[in-house]
Amino acid sequence: PELILSGIQPTNIPHIGNFLGVISKWVSLQRTTHDSVKLLYPIVDLHALTIPRDPEHLKKSKLETAIILLACGIDPARSFIFEQSKIPAHTEVAWFLNCITPMSWLSRMTQWKAKIKLNKNIQSIDDEVLSSSGLCLGLFSYPVLQAADILLYKATHVPIGEDQVQHLELTRDIAVTFNKMFHQNVFPLPLSIMSDRIMSLYDPSKKMSKSDPSNTRINLDDSPAIIAEKIKKSTSDSLKCITYDPITRPAIANLITIYAAMQEITVDQAIVEHSKSDIKTFKDALTQVIIEKLSPIQEEIQRLRFEQGYVQQVLKGGAEKASIIAEKNLDEIRKVIGLK
Ligand code: ATP
Ligand code: MG
Numbered sequence: 001p002e003l004i005l006s007g008i009q010p011t012n013i014p015h016i017g018n019f020l021g022v023i024s025k026w027v028s029l030q031r032t033t034h035d036s037v038k039l040l041y042p043i044v045d046l047h048a049l050t051i052p053r054d055p056e057h058l059k060k061s062k063l064e065t066a067i068i069l070l071a072c073g074i075d076p077a078r079s080f081i082f083e084q085s086k087i088p089a090h091t092e093v094a095w096f097l098n099c100i101t102p103m104s105w106l107s108r109m110t111q112w113k114a115k116i117k118l119n120k121n122i123q124s125i126d127d128e129v130l131s132s133s134g135l136c137l138g139l140f141s142y143p144v145l146q147a148a149d150i151l152l153y154k155a156t157h158v159p160i161g162e163d164q165v166q167h168l169e170l171t172r173d174i175a176v177t178f179n180k181m182f183h184q185n186v187f188p189l190p191l192s193i194m195s196d197r198i199m200s201l202y203d204p205s206k207k208m209s210k211s212d213p214s215n216t217r218i219n220l221d222d223s224p225a226i227i228a229e230k231i232k233k234s235t236s237d238s239l240k241c242i243t244y245d246p247i248t249r250p251a252i253a254n255l256i257t258i259y260a261a262m263q264e265i266t267v268d269q270a271i272v273e274h275s276k277s278d279i280k281t282f283k284d285a286l287t288q289v290i291i292e293k294l295s296p297i298q299e300e301i302q303r304l305r306f307e308q309g310y311v312q313q314v315l316k317g318g319a320e321k322a323s324i325i326a327e328k329n330l331d332e333i334r335k336v337i338g339l340k
Contacts, residue, residue: 001037003325004029004193005155007044007084007146009210010061011051014068015217016290017198017208020261021161025195027073029159039079040153040322041069043315046084046091047146050139051115051211066311068220071300082318084149089326094148096337100177101144101170109166112139115211147171151178151187152333153325159193163207168192182336196261201234204250221301224291231255231287242274242282252279259286262293 006022008014014023026041033039043065048058062083069081084090106112107124116133129135150158150171158168168190175187200206200216208217218230235251244267246253259282260270274282304311334340 001033001157002188003038003040003153003155004033004157004159005040005042005150005153005190006159007042007047007149008065008069009048010043010045010058010065011048011053012061012210013064013219013221015198015208015210015219016258016262016294017161017217018210019072019220020198020258021195022159023069023072023074025159025193026069026079030073030075030078035078038153038325040155040325041074041079041081042084042149042322043069043081044084044146044149047142050136050142063308063311066315067301067304068297070304070311070314071297072220076314076318080318080322082315082322086315086319087323087326089152089323089330090145090148092330093152093333094145096333097144097148097151097174097178098141100181101141101147101174105170105173106140106143109143109170111143111163111167115139143167143170144174147174150190151175152329153322154186154188154329155190156188157193158190159195161195161207162197165192165194184336186333186336196257198258198261199250199254201230201254204235204254218290220294221298222294227290227294228287231283231290234283236279236283240278242271242277242279244271255283255286259289262289 006026008018008022026039029039043062045058045062048061066081070076074081104124112135113122116135116139122129125135125140146167147170150168151174160168172189175189179185179187198208200208200212201218202214202216206212206216210217215230218227222230234255236255237249237251239249239252242252242256243249244253244256256267256270260267263270274285277285331340
């Protein structure tokens with residue numbers, strides 16, 4: 001890899017799905033990559049506007065997201081964390097890409113359908129969809145902004161959860177289209193770095209999400225009592241033993257995945273450990289594992305909440321470093337398309 005980029009929306013407090021899926025990977029990439037590999041982790045505030053938001057809540061979520069990334073171990077000396085909206089090149093490149101992306105590609109994306117709770121089988125946006133759902137242009141086209149986030153920096157690798165695979169494929173398709181259209185290899189085709197998907201605690205068919213209105217997640221700042229209560233109430237099934245079967249026992253499989261990932265052990269090891277446990281014993285052990293893992297992170301969250309000046313400084317420094325790359329690439333893109 002040469003440049004690794006991955007974003008997080010400041011929609012709410014990040015949860016254990018974000019942590020196990022991407023944040024912990026972002027942290028370990030700081031150790032496992034050569035110093036010459038650039039690591040960029042933008043807080044994508046423009047994406048958070050695709051669903052109506054209270055301005056104060058957005059501001060607060062942005063700061064909290066930065067605090068949590070730092071508390072989880074993102075090192076600002078190695079990784080650039082910054083606010084997407086501080087670098088206008090994101091929106092400028094998004095516009096260029098909007099002009100070469102067929103509407104039909106966006107119609108096929110599943111996320112806007114999921115977010116406005118439409119039937120997944122809808123393939124195109126006809127008049128009925130347009131008027132009944134209140135679908136906004138921003139929610140429909142945000143995968144193009146996401147492509148711009150990635151391509152602006154010529155990212156070579158993108159660590160993502162499974163829910164973002166379709167968007168990364170779209171990004172590659174857009175990059176190919178651009179390169180062909182202008183007969184130049186401007187954009188490398190970004191590869192994904194994939195990770196586990198953590199599902200909702202109450203509905204194992206849905207992924208754990210920051211913006212899900214029902215409280216189906218464990219936030220990284222949840223107190224031990226809240227964690228215990230959420231795990232206790234989490235969906236299980238009528239079998240008494242612990243076995244891993246994502247098809248027939250999706251809820252238990254999800255809990256086992258969390259248990260194993262939190263301790264960086266394999267699912268098999270977790271199963272062996274709990275071969276004699278009933279569900280209550282297993283849930284108690286899971287609760288302990290989550291509380292222990294999150295405890296040092298939460299101490300750091302508490303500390304950083306009193307260091308807001310420092311956190312703002314980190315974001316500013318990150319944006320300054322990212323904008324050097326962005327400006328250089330934007331200049332090249334403008335020339336290629338004839339604006340300069
Ligand atoms: P929102 O509901 O607001 O979209 P989110 O929880 O989906 O929030 P994002 O900020 O959209 O979080 O995504 C940040 C990163 O976390 C993405 O790479 C995404 O794939 C990953 N991610 C999100 N949810 C999960 C999950 N449940 N398990 C693993 N990875 C996840
Ligand atoms: Mg999301």
